Amino acid sequence: MMTRYDYAKEKYAQIGVDTDKAMEILKNVNISMHCWQGDDVTGFDHDGPLTGGIQATGNYPGKATTPEELMSDMDLALKMIPGKHKINLHASYAIFEDGKFADRDSLKPEHFKRWVDYAKERGIGIDFNPTYFSHPMVKDGLTLSSPDDDVRSFWINHGKACIKIAEYFAEETGYPCVMNIWIPDGYKDIPADRLGPRRRFMESLDEILSVEYDKSKVYVALESKVFGIGLESYTVGSAEFTMNYAASRGILSLMDNGHYHPTEVVSDKISSLLLFSDKLALHVTRPVRWDSDHVVLFDDETKEIAKEIVRNNALDRVFIALDYFDASINRVAAWVIGMRNLQKALLFALLQPAETMRKFQENGNMTELMIMQEELKFYPFSDVWEEFCKVNGVPSGDEWYKEIKSAERS
Numbered sequence: 001m002m003t004r005y006d007y008a009k010e011k012y013a014q015i016g017v018d019t020d021k022a023m024e025i026l027k028n029v030n031i032s033m034h035c036w037q038g039d040d041v042t043g044f045d046h047d048g049p050l051t052g053g054i055q056a057t058g059n060y061p062g063k064a065t066t067p068e069e070l071m072s073d074m075d076l077a078l079k080m081i082p083g084k085h086k087i088n089l090h091a092s093y094a095i096f097e098d099g100k101f102a103d104r105d106s107l108k109p110e111h112f113k114r115w116v117d118y119a120k121e122r123g124i125g126i127d128f129n130p131t132y133f134s135h136p137m138v139k140d141g142l143t144l145s146s147p148d149d150d151v152r153s154f155w156i157n158h159g160k161a162c163i164k165i166a167e168y169f170a171e172e173t174g175y176p177c178v179m180n181i182w183i184p185d186g187y188k189d190i191p192a193d194r195l196g197p198r199r200r201f202m203e204s205l206d207e208i209l210s211v212e213y214d215k216s217k218v219y220v221a222l223e224s225k226v227f228g229i230g231l232e233s234y235t236v237g238s239a240e241f242t243m244n245y246a247a248s249r250g251i252l253s254l255m256d257n258g259h260y261h262p263t264e265v266v267s268d269k270i271s272s273l274l275l276f277s278d279k280l281a282l283h284v285t286r287p288v289r290w291d292s293d294h295v296v297l298f299d300d301e302t303k304e305i306a307k308e309i310v311r312n313n314a315l316d317r318v319f320i321a322l323d324y325f326d327a328s329i330n331r332v333a334a335w336v337i338g339m340r341n342l343q344k345a346l347l348f349a350l351l352q353p354a355e356t357m358r359k360f361q362e363n364g365n366m367t368e369l370m371i372m373q374e375e376l377k378f379y380p381f382s383d384v385w386e387e388f389c390k391v392n393g394v395p396s397g398d399e400w401y402k403e404i405k406s407a408e409r410s
């Protein structure tokens with residue numbers, strides 16, 4: 001008897017799409033799962049509030065409060081996500097054994113040894129982020145662009161320390177480490193000087209990057225932003241700043257799809273970046289009316305981003321990470337939903353007859369292109385997804401939630 005998958009396979013084969021091949025490719029795409037969804041971006045190195053113009057809202061019970069809890073929550077999530085992935089850490093998730101605290105400017109690889117052990121036991125890589133927020137040395141909302149020499153040098157030292165930690169991650173795990181720099185710096189109201197802070201940011205970054213590191217193991221990225229809460233009028237690390245900086249210094253641009261004006265889309269930016277740089281990095285999120293960092297869904301823009309990566313043959317040039325923090329629903333489920341949705345979007349993209357569609361466009365046959373695009377929405381995509389889950393040993397449908405629900409921390 002034909003299974004649903006057999007039927008889907010045949011249906012896709014009729015338009016020249018090989019479903020087995022698509023699943024094989026998807027299996028090897030790793031997505032970087034952000035640790036900060038598990039504890040509302042809190043970390044283990046401070047008691048203060050989340051600052052930097054970002055916010056996690058909601059008070060669903062069961063937030064992880066210790067490294068053990070966070071690690072076991074991440075394990076539970078990873079168990080429900082097909083394939084092998086990476087984890088993405090922030091410097092604020094340093095683990096201080098025996099109460100031996102180190103401030104951000106003096107963090108050492110040893111403060112991340114437990115994370116390395118975690119990754120090695122699971123055979124996965126680690127990406128990293130210096131943490132330029134939630135700290136008393138963020139003065140007047142400024143870090144690397146501050147006019148105060150002490151503030152700037154504290155944060156420059158933080159950046160340098162993080163490069164060394166990123167290198168340690170790469171060396172220990174055997175996987176390259178993407179180290180993404182994002183600073184919240186900006187002003188709530190109209191500044192008198194827009195150039196000065198940006199010049200200081202540029203010089204601070206140059207100093208951080210003067211540290212020697214192995215460029216085949218550590219990929220430094222720079223993330224732009226449009227505005228933050230309380231920092232609405234001016235953002236030092238704007239899109240123009242970060243893209244020009246990254247291009248001129250040979251580091252990666254990181255685009256977060258919550259960091260643009262609401263009608264601007266990252267999916268349209270990817271091809272331009274790919275023409276001018278070898279690699280780029282993404283934070284995939286879901287901005288609802290603003291940079292709200294909602295859980296990633298299987299929605300149009302996520303699909304469009306995935307299509308751009310797949311169609312441009314760039315799965316090995318784009319580092320994909322998730323970035324959202326929803327405290328209003330089960331946090332483990334939030335990870336699973338977002339990771340699986342991104343995978344679904346990639347699979348959806350892999351199941352398109354890209355060449356046929358490109359020819360329609362080149363021949364000016366936009367009518368047939370539209371028909372094809374619409375038809376594809378009704379192809380038996382879900383049967384291929386189910387099969388993908390099955391062959392990768394994870395529950396399909398919403399089955400996965402049962403175990404997570406029963407593991408809920410009271």
Ligand code: RNT
Pocket residue numbers: 036041054129182223225256283291323
């Ligand atoms: C903030 C940026 C940044 C953070 C994380 C926690 O707007 O998106 O990437 O969300 O580093």
Ligand code: ZN
Pocket residue numbers: 223256283323
């Ligand atoms: Zn981001």
